[in-house]
Amino acid sequence: MATPLTPANLITALRAEGVDVVEVGSWRTHNRGTRGTGWGPVNGVMIHHTVTSGTDASVRICRDGYSGLPGPLCHAVADKAGRMHLVGHGRANHAGNGDPDVLAAVIREEKSLPAPRAASQDGNSRFYGIEAINLGDGKDPWPAAQLEAIARYTAAICRAHGWNQYSVLAHAEWQAGKIDPRGTLGTWRSTGH
DSSP states (O other), X not given: OBOOOOHHHHHHHHHHTTOEEXXXXXXXXXXXXXXXXXXXXXXXEEEXXXXXXXXXXXXXXXXXXXXXXXXXXXXXXXXXXXEEEEOOOSSOTTSOXXXXXXXXXXXXXXXXXXXXXXXXEESTTTEEEEEEOOOOSSXXXXXXXXXXHHHHHHHHXXXXXXXXXXXXXXXXXXXXXXXXXXXXXXXXXXXXX
């Protein structure tokens, strides 16, 4: 468990890892801090896909949200060109409720996670969230530059907190019924990234 990085420390860690950072508006103070249990302690990084296409529209949705689910919907958006758009810092509407047994396994940095069954643990307070621009249909490609940006972003956060790669998980590993990220990233944990 760790205290979330400050915006300045996050930027420093990301740039040291070689992440191509795009700061979007007031991302440093844009969050859902008035809802739920706040943000932290944090335990890992969760990866999602957007089910959208196009960088500008995807970043806008992830920053602002939509009817019924206000933004930010993550902390960073990975575009197809390998840029990481920072859209929020603090509690974000990305993980939802998930399995406390999965959280315990992430905290222990276990290579294998139990299948998610319960949905009683607030994940929005516990994880940094990345949305990767992808339709999630199993056909939309995952360009090497995008995969590299995701790897560098997660490595920067893990390195800053002293975590290993098993502090990174897919949304599908957290919550039953979720499929994201579908495609190449769906095998993130099993490939040791």
